Amino acid sequence: MMASVPQLKFTSKDSIPGIVNGVRSIFHTHKTKPLEFRLVQLRKLYWGMIDNQDALAAACKQDLGKGHFEAYLGELDFCTQTILYCCNNLEKWAKDETAKDIPLANKLLFPKIRKDPLGCVLIIGPYNFPVNLLICPFAGAIAAGNTAVLKPSENAPNVAVVIQKVIEENLDSSCYKVVQGAVPETTALLEQKWDKIFYTGGVTVGTIIAKKAAETLTPVTLELGGRNPAIITKNADIRLAARRLLWGKIVNAGQVCISQNYTLVDKEVLDQFVAETKTAMKEYYPNGTRNTEDFGRIINDRQWQRLKKMMDESKGKILMGGEMDESDKYIEPTMILIDSQTDSLLADESFGPLMPILPVNNLDEAIRIANEVHDTPLGLYPFGNKKETDRCLREIRSGGASVNDAWMHGALVTMPFGGIGDSGQGNYRGQASFDCFTHRRSIISTPSWLEGMLNARYPPYDGKLAKMRSMGQAKPNFDRDGKVSFSLVSYVLSLGAGSKTGGLIRYALVLLAALGLRQYLG
Structure with missing residues (x-):
């Protein structure tokens, strides 16, 4: 091939x-x-x-x-x-x-x-x-x-x-x-x-x-890249999760930096998830992945050997797939049941069509493991109800996230994409x-006619500190207990914010302030 x-x-x-x-x-x-x-x-x-x-x-x-x-x-x-x-x-x-x-x-x-x-x-x-x-x-x-x-x-x-x-x-x-x-x-x-x-x-x-x-x-x-976690709670749509996460691992033969590296599945729905994944696999590839152009190959021998080594060193049980052919750089989409977060399949990013599954007792355990395996993954993929997925987003850091889906957040042309910590820094895509x-580049243009107002910034400074502070220092809108107090001035200045009328009001206030400061500063 x-x-x-x-x-x-x-x-x-x-x-x-x-x-x-x-x-x-x-x-x-x-x-x-x-x-x-x-x-x-x-x-x-x-x-x-x-x-x-x-x-x-x-x-x-x-x-x-x-x-x-x-x-x-x-x-x-x-x-x-x-x-x-x-x-x-x-x-x-x-x-x-x-x-x-x-x-x-x-x-x-x-x-x-x-x-x-x-x-x-x-x-x-x-x-x-x-x-x-x-x-x-x-x-x-x-x-x-x-x-x-x-x-x-x-x-x-x-x-x-x-x-x-x-x-x-x-x-x-x-x-x-x-x-x-x-x-x-x-x-x-x-x-x-x-x-x-x-x-x-x-x-x-x-x-x-x-x-x-x-x-x-x-x-x-x-x-x-990153060891990106997918989390499936007992309240998730299991069929949907299986179909979408399988898709996330078959694209480009799993050589996708934001695909899930492992999946944490609530024990109550483990058997159902495995069964639904097998069903989806037969639907996607009724004649298998070996002789179809819809499934790719590993880029070179070095990467193929790396993936094989991860498989060989794993103590997990193969639930689906497992066929490999070095001459063709072929690795079948493979689901492996593991029992430890120290398994070789979680030690490093697999970057291939390997799908380790680690059963968990509840969402608390899933979140703890996700943070221990890699606390700054590139992607996060929680499946569950809104309360559960919101909690995952709140308590697990990641470069990006797709809720109830595989890595679709990284497939949008217009949306910023990037990592955090050791999954990367900076972002791109769209603007x-x-x-x-x-x-x-910050730029200001100071008119010459403002020089009279600016005299307060020049030495000698005696008696000028209060004048300079009066020109623009912000004042707190809260007391010593942290409680916000009402300010009539702030309220007036915020009127019409974002509107043309509001902009005109604020510009007029600027001119009045300038005239007042010019008279005040002499």
């Missing part, structure tokens, strides 16, 4: 400093800053993806055994929809913002927030969604006005070749570059100075990147992709 792997033409390590310096130099010409330039590049990227969609889908098939449906929906369509969303909203995102919650006296400084590009950024992609998780953050970097260097995963070499073709044939080659390679080339990239590094992958490499970035105080966004590569 798997095609032979081509030899990627790796980028010469010696050329990498020149590539990065060239892209950095172009940024300082301000070429990428005009909105129209950004929009043109996004539009060209869109059509480059469309024109090469068949080649990209074929490459996903070669690298991951990914079928037509998954390649188009989870990779190509996700990217094109992301690009279109950026195009349709860029002008709104990039507009200067009037600063909020500014004291009346400081309104006259016309405070605003400008959205500036960070500069020259590095984006390192993973192998599991080699198109989606490289192109989507790249679209955000373009939209924000940055120059960029992309490093596709060498573990998905067919995709990497097509990605380079898309970028080089459609975008401005002076602003955006693709560097191919493995560890030595990535190391050479990390030796360069960047204005932002965006990495999607595992915790081990993410830690290395964070340490290297810290040497030059380079900001990073890390999209990592968050633009913000990820943007510096929110």
